Amino acid sequence: MSSDQTTDIQQRMYNFIVNYMKSEKMPPTNREIGRELKIASTGHVDYHLTMLEKKGLITRQPKKSRGIKLTKTVTGIPVMGSIAAGQPLEISTDPEEMLDAGRELEHDNTYALIVRGRSMIEDHICDGDYVVIKPQESCDNGDIVVAVHLQDGMRGSATLKRFFQEKEHDRVRLQPANSELDPILISKSEWDEEWRVQGKVVAIFRRHAA
Amino acid sequence: MSSDQTTDIQQRMYNFIVNYMKSEKMPPTNREIGRELKIASTGHVDYHLTMLEKKGLITRQPKKSRGIKLTKTVTGIPVMGSIAAGQPLEISTDPEEMLDAGRELEHDNTYALIVRGRSMIEDHICDGDYVVIKPQESCDNGDIVVAVHLQDGMRGSATLKRFFQEKEHDRVRLQPANSELDPILISKSEWDEEWRVQGKVVAIFRRHAA
DNA sequence: CATAGATTTGAATGGCCGTTCTATTTTTTG
DNA sequence: CAAAAAATAGAACGGCCATTCAAATCTATG
Numbered sequence: 215m216s217s218d219q220t221t222d223i224q225q226r227m228y229n230f231i232v233n234y235m236k237s238e239k240m241p242p243t244n245r246e247i248g249r250e251l252k253i254a255s256t257g258h259v260d261y262h263l264t265m266l267e268k269k270g271l272i273t274r275q276p277k278k279s280r281g282i283k284l285t286k287t288v289t290g291i292p293v294m295g296s297i298a299a300g301q302p303l304e305i306s307t308d309p310e311e312m313l314d315a316g317r318e319l320e321h322d323n324t325y326a327l328i329v330r331g332r333s334m335i336e337d338h339i340c341d342g343d344y345v346v347i348k349p350q351e352s353c354d355n356g357d358i359v360v361a362v363h364l365q366d367g368m369r370g371s372a373t374l375k376r377f378f379q380e381k382e383h384d385r386v387r388l389q390p391a392n393s394e395l396d397p398i399l400i401s402k403s404e405w406d407e408e409w410r411v412q413g414k415v416v417a418i419f420r421r422h423a424a
Numbered sequence: 425m426s427s428d429q430t431t432d433i434q435q436r437m438y439n440f441i442v443n444y445m446k447s448e449k450m451p452p453t454n455r456e457i458g459r460e461l462k463i464a465s466t467g468h469v470d471y472h473l474t475m476l477e478k479k480g481l482i483t484r485q486p487k488k489s490r491g492i493k494l495t496k497t498v499t500g501i502p503v504m505g506s507i508a509a510g511q512p513l514e515i516s517t518d519p520e521e522m523l524d525a526g527r528e529l530e531h532d533n534t535y536a537l538i539v540r541g542r543s544m545i546e547d548h549i550c551d552g553d554y555v556v557i558k559p560q561e562s563c564d565n566g567d568i569v570v571a572v573h574l575q576d577g578m579r580g581s582a583t584l585k586r587f588f589q590e591k592e593h594d595r596v597r598l599q600p601a602n603s604e605l606d607p608i609l610i611s612k613s614e615w616d617e618e619w620r621v622q623g624k625v626v627a628i629f630r631r632h633a634a
Numbered sequence: 635c636a637t638a639g640a641t642t643t644g645a646a647t648g649g650c651c652g653t654t655c656t657a658t659t660t661t662t663t664g
Numbered sequence: 665c666a667a668a669a670a671a672t673a674g675a676a677c678g679g680c681c682a683t684t685c686a687a688a689t690c691t692a693t694g
Contacts (some may be wrong), residue, residue, distance in 0.1 A: 638689105643689090644685105645684105653679105658674100660670080
């Protein structure tokens with residue numbers, strides 16, 4: 215009965231607090247936490263909250279209802295790595311940093327990539343820009359997409375390009391926005407087997423020196 | 425005693441709730457509201473909260489502690505209007521919309537403008553982009569700034585340009601990033617009298633069609 | 635001025651809330 | 665296995681919390 219709980223209870227408690235605050239815009243009460251985690255005793259919840267506090271994940275305002283505060287602000291979308299067209303970089307599996315580009319974009323599994331190089335420069339996407347990616351497999355002609363080439367096994371290299379389905383040639387064209395670079399032309403069969411659209415660009419964010 | 429309260433009490437109550445939630449990351453209790461607004465009775469607070477609810481400014485979760493929710497999300501930075509280099513548009517006094525570009529940029533009096541035209545295209549700032557402006561009078565050579573020309577009275581027209589102080593010519597050059605457009609050259613004296621740097625660009629935000 | 639409506643007070647109620655305490659069970663560790 | 669540490673339950677306490685009610689005061693309006 216206790217072996218199937220892969221996750222540590224304090225981790226689940228912390229996750230619940232984070233999610234609750236995201237949806238309810240206020241911290242949960244100790245009893246609400248207990249109800250969620252099937253903890254029968256409020257003292258027990260308090261015990262684990264004390265542990266979380268000791269670990270520095272939360273702080274508490276004594277005696278105040280819902281007096282839990284998160285120490286780390288967990289907002290923004292994960293920056294999953296960088297991407298280039300010249301030499302495609304790999305998408306890392308765990309986020310390196312968080313980009314706070316507004317709650318508006320914090321949907322589903324939206325993530326960000328740092329653009330390297332000038333391959334999309336004529337679309338005014340510069341080296342160092344963050345592109346916000348909305349994961350989806352389908353896309354329309356002209357969309358700027360993250361196209362993944364499935365080469366060996368599961369791991370693939372990704373590239374940022376404009377997508378065009380050329381029906382007359384029965385192929386797909388991945389077009390960089392840089393006249394010095396050539397498009398990637400892929401036959402329909404090869405496309406279906408070896409390529410996958412990972413998502414499309416929904417926003418661009420550029421920091422300037424403060 | 426009651427005549428000096430220029431602001432409507434419900435407005436002050438609403439403002440307090442907004443500010444409290446911003447700083448405390450949770451809604452205030454009815455008692456905390458009363459304490460702040462010098463209201464002696466909790467029933468009185470409840471009365472005005474009911475009014476605020478009736479006006480649609482808040483909703484309440486019955487019986488829940490701190491069960492106040494704001495209906496309008498008051499996040500983001502105000503979009504103060506649009507700006508162009510060709511024909512400078514005026515900065516509006518009241519925000520038309522809010523741009524949620526992350527809490528990171530929600531400092532001081534930071535605001536956003538929508539770029540119109542292609543005057544900064546070679547800096548890869550496109551028509552329709554949002555530029556995030558940090559208000560400050562000083563700036564360095566090469567900064568992209570909002571320069572305001574104080575023509576008649578208080579109202580001035582604004583333009584987005586790169587700033588260069590040309591000491592050898594004793595003048596200021598406002599340089600568009602478009603080779604088809606000419607820079608604006610302003611003598612030092614005219615600059616000091618008629619112009620003002622309103623702020624500098626600290627970030628750029630571009631939406632793509634979803 | 636008189637009445638109606640809006641505002642304010644004070645008190646009361648019942649439930650929720652954080653916290654503490656003791657005791658029991660489970661897990662880890664030597 | 666035995667001792668120590670961690671986790672869980674249950675109950676209890678005092679205080680905070682939202683809500684309601686009756687009554688008093690203020691404000692506008694005909």
